[in-house]
Amino acid sequence: MDQVPGTPSLLRAINDRTALQLLSEQGPLTRARLGALTGLSKPTATQLMDRLEAAGLVEALPGEGRTARLYRVRPGAAYVAGIDVTPARLRVRLCDLTGEIIAETSLATPRREVKDAVDRVREALTEACAAAGITVPQLNRVVIGLGGAPDPQTGRIRYAPHLPGWHDPNLPARLRSELTGQNEPDPAVDVENDVNLAAIAEQSLGVTRKGAPLECRDFAVLWIGDGIGAAIVIDGRLHRGYTGGAGELGYMPVSGQPLTRNIRRNVNGGFQSIGGAPAVLKLARSKGFSGSDAATAVRRAAEAGPLGTPLLQELAERLAVGLAPLVAVIDPELIVLTGAMLQAGGEPLRELMTAALHDIVIPRPKLVLSELAEAPVLAGAIESALAQTKQELFDNTRRGNR
Amino acid sequence: MDQVPGTPSLLRAINDRTALQLLSEQGPLTRARLGALTGLSKPTATQLMDRLEAAGLVEALPGEGRTARLYRVRPGAAYVAGIDVTPARLRVRLCDLTGEIIAETSLATPRREVKDAVDRVREALTEACAAAGITVPQLNRVVIGLGGAPDPQTGRIRYAPHLPGWHDPNLPARLRSELTGQNEPDPAVDVENDVNLAAIAEQSLGVTRKGAPLECRDFAVLWIGDGIGAAIVIDGRLHRGYTGGAGELGYMPVSGQPLTRNIRRNVNGGFQSIGGAPAVLKLARSKGFSGSDAATAVRRAAEAGPLGTPLLQELAERLAVGLAPLVAVIDPELIVLTGAMLQAGGEPLRELMTAALHDIVIPRPKLVLSELAEAPVLAGAIESALAQTKQELFDNTRRGNR
DNA sequence: CGAAAAGTAAGGAAACTTTCCTTATTAGAG
DNA sequence: CTCTAATAAGGAAAGTTTCCTTACTTTTCG
Known part of the structure; x- marks a missing residue:
């Protein structure tokens, strides 16, 4: 039920909101242009x-005399951070409200030392903020991406056996209260699955973004790197699932594999046992391609022309088998392929996967390679943080001026 | 982008809309009560x-003198029809704007006679309208449910080999223009998958409805009767998929079955080959339960106590294998079980399915039996038609009064 | 110098609110 | 049983908020 009555002040809230949206999407605007875009009259604009x-959300660009003044979102009105957590390191990116990167740092995980996750995040953020010339309490929001799924009910992180130090059941609460000193404001902190963040990045900056030839609001992202995961976007919004486990295909039973029972105890079986990095590395070796890791071996096969086809064909069929249930269940318009192994397989693997998939399921979604070569998880974390922050700033404006 | 500028008349549109919504949800209301519910003042209400x-959308109930006048949605302001198409017959239900049933008829399909779908729909509607004392052009919307999925792009009906006469590629267009005479208004016509309609019925009237103990906005419906199908509701909205094929699990490859290639030619294989009616009937016979159809055999097993357990256990495991990918992909909060066979299996089968499912996937959605015993597809068709019709009436009011 | 664009001021329209008044019903006291 | 006071509904008038239109001034640029 809409509890908000249609009172005139609702109008101003709506208009303020769309104005800020337009300013942050379309860059600096004059008052007249803003009026035209919102449909409002010049005086109202x-x-x-x-x-x-x-x-304080908007500032005028310095202009000479009485020329049309350009206004833009004030970059320093808010700051956000994105963190990409992998077993090897924490990468941090800091941006201002316009999305401009103001610092980027990396904190390696020392071997054999299992440090508390909160401490490591604080350390990483402090370093990055110092580099940018701001302080941690100035951050409005921090989004942390990792290879696991926080349960929306409990906040606990699941599906992440490879990240020691991240399983404290109070982690979400502690991240929200222990990053800054006592009398300083705490930034909001979200923990999110890394593949989900990659999907957000695709939708705001990648192949499905607004205006792109493949723009779409219903798609899936298949990520195969060290692990296997998928993210699902429906009607432009990320679908996380009730326990945060939507798209966790690694343990999903697949055709051609024996069924794994007692799934919470058994770590083997399911899609990962045919499409995961160890299985693929083994497959590659049996087909005569070697490498230190699966992605490298696949890359060699993809660059080997016809010689690589047997490996890629077998790999494509395996991956299609894992993708088939996803296609049958949600019938996406598009599937974006990303992660080290799929990027390594490149166009040859994509083509073979498309053919293999279309052979075993009835809907025929397009398969496309991601074009986000550089740090999709970080980019998605920043986008997610910015989206939330903008929302909050808009609402604050409204409340403040009522 | 909101192209609608926040002009004051937008307010009235918003308020009119919520008012009608409240009236149709909460029954007759006084002006004062409506004011309180919308948050508007008395004069505005x-x-x-x-x-x-x-x-003409609302009328006052006859009241004596100066007591508080009660207003309600005027039943005759619009009429809608729902049609459930099965190979054996067309069932038609007619309702007024308040959802009251004003006629219900059935039109049997003559054997061996493949009549044009449009003719049959017209015939069925004419008969039902005559029974209700209205005419076909008075219908605002007709929603047709059938065991197939209309492709949103083309309008063609797929996955429906059992319905001859329904494969005309122009069917949607013809249904919209050939149901009435030349100078009479045509009702809007939607063709929708029957399981999707059952899901809509669950959400507005069934176990997941607002206020129910299991109210939820993210769930799946598994329907097993003559065919197998699932419907997916995400964030309160039905997810149909890009080609309308979301939830078409029948042809989905499943663990333990060999992969079926060239899926568009082969009609066998996939989930239906282990969970479909013929396969289950065969299974039942091998376990010593007979019946004219699979549902009957399953019902006997469910009523046989421990004697029926071996059959139900095997059946539950098969169905869990088909449900597992759906759970891994969308991680629903709840799965509603319906359709003749699942209803026949009842609580014993539900329990076994729950255990079998929780053994092979990590998320643990609740499985519940549908409580909509009577014609869920018809109920869903009516709900869907009413929802659309209300929307349109609201918008017309707005436009008319601007 | 004149036209076009930007900014500003004043008056008006649409929607909602607050306040007050009248009228009818209802409950309680005599 | 009758009268009176409280309550609630309906309605009217004045005031707010938000936006629009129109007209005017200032500045830039050809």
């Missing part, structure tokens, strides 16, 4: 800008 | 009622 400027 | 009454 002026009032609106004055309000937003007074609230 | 009065104006609003006057507008809606003038537009």
Whole structure:
């Protein structure tokens, strides 16, 4: 039920909101242009800008004399951080409200030392903030991506046996309260599955973004790197699932493999036992391709022309078998392929996978390679943090001015 | 982007809309009560009622003198029809705008006579309308449910080999233009998958409805009767998939079965070859239960106590194998079981399925039997038609009064 | 110098709120 | 049983908020 009555002040809230949205999407705008885009009249647009400027969310670009003044979102109105957690290290990226990167650092995980996750996050953030010339309490939101899925009910992180130090059941609460000193504001902290963040990145910056030739609001992302995972976007929104486990295909039973029972105890079986890195590395060796890891071996096969086809064909068929249930269940318009192994397989693997998939299920989604070569998880974390932050700033403006 | 500028008349549209929503959800209301529910003041609520009454959408209940007048949605402001298409017959239900059933008829399909689908729909609707004392052009919307999936792009019906006469590629267009005479308005016609309609019925009237103990906005419906199908509701909205094939699990490859290639030619294999009616009937016979159809055999097993357990256990394990990919992909909060065979299996089968499913996938959704014993597809068709019709009436009011 | 664009001011329209008044019903006291 | 006071409904008038239109001034640029 809409508890919000349609009172006139609701209008201003709506208009302020769309104005800020437009400013952050389309860059600097004049008052007149903003009026045209929102559908509001010139005087109203002026009032609106004055309000937003007074609230500190918007600033005028320095202009000479009485030329049309350009306004933009004030970069320093908020800062956000994205963190990509892998077993080897924590990568941190800091951005201002416009999405400009203001610092990027990396904190390696020392061998054999299992440090508390909260301490490591604090350390990493402090270092990055120092590099950017701001402080941790100035951050509005921190989004942490990792190879696991936080349960929305409990906050506990599941599916992440490879990340020691991240299984404290109070982790979400502690991250929200122990990052800063006593009297300083705490940034909001979200923990999110890394593949989900990659999907957010695809939707705001990648192949499915607005305006791209493959723009779409219903798609899946298949990530195969060290692990296997999928993310699902439905109607433009990420679908996490009730326990946060949507798209966790690694343990899903697949055709051609014997059924694994007592799944919570058995770590083998399911899709990962035919498509996971160890299985693929073994397959590659049996087909005559070697490498230190599966992605390397696959890359060699993809670059070997016809010689690599037997390996790629077998791999494509295995992956299609894992993708088939996803296609039958949600019938996506598009599946974006990413992660080290799929990137390594490149176009040859993509083509073979498409053919193999279309042979075993009835819907025929397009398969495309991700174009986000560089740090999709970090990019998604930043996008997610910015989206949330903007939302909050809009709402605060509204409340403050009522 | 919101192209609608936040002009004051937008407010009235919003308020009119929520008012009608409240009236149709909560039954007759006084002006004062409506004001309280919407958060609007008394005078505004009065104006609003006057507008809606003038537009013919609302009427005052006859009241004596100066007691508080009760207003309700005017039943005759719109009529809708739902049709459940099965190979044996067409069932038609007619309702007024308040959802009251005003007629219900059935049209048997003559043997060996493949009549055009449009003709049969027209015939069925004409008969039902005559019984209700209205005419076909008075219908605002007709929703047709059948065991197949219309492709949203093309409108063609797929996955429905059992319905001859329904494969005309122009069917959607013809249904929209050939049901009435030349100068009469045509009702809007939607063709929808029957399991999807059952899911809509669950959400508005069944176990997941608002206020029910198991209310939820993310769930799946598993339907096993003559065929196998699933429907997926995410964030309260039905997910149909890009080609309309979401939840078509029948042809999905499953663990323990050999992979079926060239799926568009081969009609065997996949989930239906272990969980479909013929396979289950065969299984039942091998376990000593007979019956004219699979549901009957399963019912006997469910009523046989421990004697039936071997059959039910095997059946539960098969169905769990088919459900596992759905759970791994979307991680629903709840799965509603319905359709003749699952209803026949009842609580014993549900329990065994729950245990079998929890043994092979990590998320543990609740499995519940549908409580909609009577014609869920028809109920869903009516609900769907009413929802759409209300939407349209609201918008018309807005436009008309602007 | 004149036209176009940007900013500003004033008056008006649409929607909602608050406040007050009248009228009818209802409950309780005599 | 009758009268009176409280309560609730309906309605009218005045005031707010938000936006729009129109008209005017200032500045830039051809």
